[in-house]
Amino acid sequence: MQSTIKRILDKLEGVRSNEKGWQAKCPAHDDAIASLSAGVGEDGRVLLHCHAGCNVADICEAIGLEKKDLFHAGSLLLTITVMSKAIFCFKRSARSPRNSFSDDQMEAGVGVTI
Numbered sequence: 001m002q003s004t005i006k007r008i009l010d011k012l013e014g015v016r017s018n019e020k021g022w023q024a025k026c027p028a029h030d031d032a033i034a035s036l037s038a039g040v041g042e043d044g045r046v047l048l049h050c051h052a053g054c055n056v057a058d059i060c061e062a063i064g065l066e067k068k069d070l071f072h073a074g075s076l077l078l079t080i081t082v083m084s085k086a087i088f089c090f091k092r093s094a095r096s097p098r099n100s101f102s103d104d105q106m107e108a109g110v111g112v113t114i
Contacts, residue, residue, distance in 0.1 A: 004072050005040050008048075011063040012036065021047075027062035028054035044072035 009015050012024035014034050021039030025031040028050065035051045036059065048059050048070065060067055 004044070004070070005038070005046050008046050008063070008065070008070070009038065011065070012038070026050045026052060026054055026059060028058040046070040 009022060009024070012027060014025040014031075015022055015038075016024075016034065021037065023034040024036045024038060025034055026036040029052055031052070036054075037047075037049045037051065039047045041047050048056050050059060056067055056070075060069065
């Protein structure tokens, strides 16, 4: 698990540790201060949050990664996430557009049940 966070931190600039993980300059915008928080969740996935408002997909793209790269290889959560998105997409196609979730909600896993 540590190798996943180390690989991501190595791609960031201005990294320094703090009591909750790390701070770094956000690669998705012209960051003069360290506005990106990084940490490791209980399930081993890398958590990224830009306090200036950049989304995770843009942060990953700026350092040459995809969101799936935030998960520890072989992670059960990664497997469940992929499976639940497939189930969600299947259920979504059977609903009327009025009752569907937005793409942003789908990315966040809102309404996903297994």
